[in-house]
Amino acid sequence: MPCVVEKWRADPYYGQVAVVKAGEGYVVGDFTGWIQGAFRGYVDLPPGLYKVGEEDCLIEPPSYPWHFATPYMAADWGDVVELRIYAPEEPEVSDGEVVKLAEVGPFSVYLAVARGRQYVVRCCGRAKSFTSPPPAGAPPVTVMYEVMPDRASNRLGCRDLRRHFCGGTLKDVARLALEASAFSDGLYLHPIYPAMSYHRYDVVDHFQVDERLGGWGAFVALRERLKSAGIKLILDVVLYHVGLRNPAFPDGPFILKSPELARLVKELAQQAPRELLRDVLTGEPPYETFLKVWTMPRLDYSRPEAVEYAR
Known part of the structure; x- marks a missing residue:
């Protein structure tokens, strides 16, 4: 068995979740974007179809119909x-x-609309009465405008959008966000940290703002301009993986298949440009990564050092 449901426990969001023993395999599903996540050993899951390693893991509700008057299962929109x-x-x-x-193995997921504070769900020879939850409040953000900082301006005349920096700064981001405030009330900002690539998902230092973007001063100015315009800021933190030049790699909380090879890769990354690394580093990485990308070693959240790093 790839996974075993050991018990069910109450959950304020889903109503109840299964406490699943997944062994050494990683659990993936919608909640991880179907990429290998950081969840292994034990994980709390609502009913659904997941994968542990290469095997399917079906979590079937212990009874039917499965419904709770909780935020995930029911939302009162007033009428x-x-x-x-x-x-x-x-x-x-x-x-x-x-x-x-959707159909999920032996059961399906249904969407229903009821009217009134009280409603009854009938199925499978049973009937259950529910009182709807309190009406949903207005969300803090209704429409987000998404910006990758480097692409906010083409100051460098970049031609290869897959590899080259274009030269956008946080000052450019502020200009775009304010222009977009006519139809959005939130800015979703891609990573702003010092990194190896233009997209900045291969983070070198989570505690700094890249000087190419204007540094801390530009970030503070951006935040203040957004605040004065009533625009919320959502920052992509990137805690699933880091970049090869991050000081924590390889001696920190990572999953190394070959520590010696990982150290050689780190030495190469410290000296060679990223374009060269792309051509040299091929095949299976000697450590676990994001989607087998050598330049993005993945943190091991089964270790307390990784949790502490994320904090």
Whole structure:
């Protein structure tokens, strides 16, 4: 068995979640974007289909219909209540409508809409009554404008968008965000840290702002301009992996298949330009990475040092 449900526990968001023993395999699913995540050993999961290593892991509800009046399963929008129901057959909802969202092994996920503070879900020879949750409040952000800082301006006349820096700064980001405030109230900002690549997902130092973007002064100025315009700032923190030149690699909390080879790769990365690394580093990395990309070694969150790093 790739995974074993040891028990179910109450959860304020899903209603209940399964405490799943996954062994040494990594659990992947919608919540990890179907890429290998940092979850291994034990993980809390709602019903659904996941993978542990290369094997399927089906978490089936212990009873049907599976529904709770919690934020994930029900949302009161004032005049209607939107419901999510897990069942092996189509349920009925009092004074409501039901559509199938997805089939997941022996059960399906249904979306339903009910009216009124009270509603009844009927399925599988059972009927359950529910009181809808409090009406959902207005979200802090309704529309986000997404910007990769380097691409906010083409100061350097870049031609190869896959590899080259274009030269955008946080000052350019502020200009774009303020222009976009006519239709957005939030800025989703890609990484701003010193890094090896223009996209800055191969982070060298999580505690600094890249000087090529203007450094800390430019970030503080950006934050103040957004605040004065009523625009929320959401920063992509990037804690799944780091860059090869990050001081924590390879002696920190990483999963090394060959420590000696990992140190050789680090020495090469310290001296060679990234374009050369792309051509030299091929095949299977000697450590676990993001999608087998050599320049992005992955943190091991089964170790307390990784958790401390993320804090």
